[in-house]
Amino acid sequence: MWVKGRSGGPAVRRSNPEAELALLTVRPADRPAALPILDERRRGTKFVTLDCHSVLNSPEQTGMDFWSINPYIGCEFGCTYCYARFAHRYVVERAHAAQRLADEQLPEYRGANGWEAFEQRIFVKAGLQTVLRSDLQRYHRSAERNAPIVIGTATDPYQPAERRFRLTRLVLAELAKCEGLSVGIITKSPLVTRDIDVLQRIQQHNDLEVHVSLISLDTDLVRVLEARSPMPAVRLRAVARLTDAGVNAGLIVAPVLPGISDDVERLDALFAAARTAHARFVTASPLRLYPGIRDRFLPVLDEHFPHLAERYRRAYAGRGAAPPDYARALTRRVTKLQEKYGFESRDMRARYRKDRLDPQGELAL
Numbered sequence: 001m002w003v004k005g006r007s008g009g010p011a012v013r014r015s016n017p018e019a020e021l022a023l024l025t026v027r028p029a030d031r032p033a034a035l036p037i038l039d040e041r042r043r044g045t046k047f048v049t050l051d052c053h054s055v056l057n058s059p060e061q062t063g064m065d066f067w068s069i070n071p072y073i074g075c076e077f078g079c080t081y082c083y084a085r086f087a088h089r090y091v092v093e094r095a096h097a098a099q100r101l102a103d104e105q106l107p108e109y110r111g112a113n114g115w116e117a118f119e120q121r122i123f124v125k126a127g128l129q130t131v132l133r134s135d136l137q138r139y140h141r142s143a144e145r146n147a148p149i150v151i152g153t154a155t156d157p158y159q160p161a162e163r164r165f166r167l168t169r170l171v172l173a174e175l176a177k178c179e180g181l182s183v184g185i186i187t188k189s190p191l192v193t194r195d196i197d198v199l200q201r202i203q204q205h206n207d208l209e210v211h212v213s214l215i216s217l218d219t220d221l222v223r224v225l226e227a228r229s230p231m232p233a234v235r236l237r238a239v240a241r242l243t244d245a246g247v248n249a250g251l252i253v254a255p256v257l258p259g260i261s262d263d264v265e266r267l268d269a270l271f272a273a274a275r276t277a278h279a280r281f282v283t284a285s286p287l288r289l290y291p292g293i294r295d296r297f298l299p300v301l302d303e304h305f306p307h308l309a310e311r312y313r314r315a316y317a318g319r320g321a322a323p324p325d326y327a328r329a330l331t332r333r334v335t336k337l338q339e340k341y342g343f344e345s346r347d348m349r350a351r352y353r354k355d356r357l358d359p360q361g362e363l364a365l
């Protein structure tokens with residue numbers, strides 16, 4: 001059982017989380033239709049059980065060039081620019097349609113402005129390990145088995161919930177049994193260093209990249225844009241701990257925010273810090289401003305960067321991706337910095353494209 005910490009602090013563990021998780025994987029015949037609450041923080045965040053029938057999403061299912069795994073839906077870090085809020089909304093709507101959420105619960109699971117619940121109602125996938133084992137068999141039979149597997153595309157796999165539920169560690173333990181995979185992990189959290197032992201095991205027979213995400217060294221800026229994310233210095237220390245342990249880790253600077261975090265001075269400082277932390281790579285990509293993000297992000301611009309708000313609205317009018325001219329100019333700036341600091345010149349998307357070689361084929365050579 002978990003109890004809330006003093007003064008509204010995080011919940012404190014009182015028993016074995018592995019045992020609790022094992023209980024979650026069993027679905028009693030008489031379980032009520034509602035979504036069971038596993039825990040609740042004093043500030044109001046609730047952790048909610050979500051049965052899952054599939055946890056490894058294929059490229060066909062998502063339209064992306066890689067397989068993806070997200071152990072949680074929703075994320076307490078609460079970044080204002082996060083494009084994953086739509087996934088949470090989709091789960092809530094499906095739960096409502098399946099009558100697992102009553103009409104009167106719906107506002108709570110959407111939030112006052114439609115976006116808050118993503119940060120305050122975190123879905124925890126029950127039975128994940130069993131489902132993943134079966135999904136991996138599907139993966140190995142699939143024509144898309146050469147595509148990489150990326151953990152953390154729609155939620156941070158090392159957000160605070162992971163301290164208790166340890167689903168990401170379960171995922172990694174399953175992947176560590178495989179050979180010839182290409183695995184990517186994206187996180188803002190130093191909690192990833194807890195799993196260095198499993199990451200090392202994965203790396204013995206697979207290709208692994210851990211992308212620690214950081215938009216700026218400016219702590220004030222980070223706090224304006226990311227409600228509860230770990231501070232920059234902590235993330236850089238995580239990169240150093242990973243690489244010092246031989247784990248292939250680097251920095252992902254995403255999103256780069258036009259007019260806010262894209263000046264040479266700020267980016268240069270990030271690259272220099274990455275070099276000091278022995279990052280193996282640094283990649284960067286510009287802000288994507290899909291319709292589902294605008295309700296959350298544009299008011300933040302209005303409040304903190306009023307001189308840019310109208311320009312953003314114009315530049316992203318009718319599109320989610322950054323304007324092509326801007327994206328090209330940013331690539332040139334990033335490439336120069338990669339060269340200056342001795343990092344490989346590449347962009348993260350290149351690794352996760354479909355036209356990569358079959359890793360099994362590479363091994364056969």
Ligand code: SF4
Pocket residue numbers: 075076077078079081082083084154155156188
């Ligand atoms: S850490 Fe990632 S998933 Fe979580 S809110 Fe921020 S951008 Fe979204």
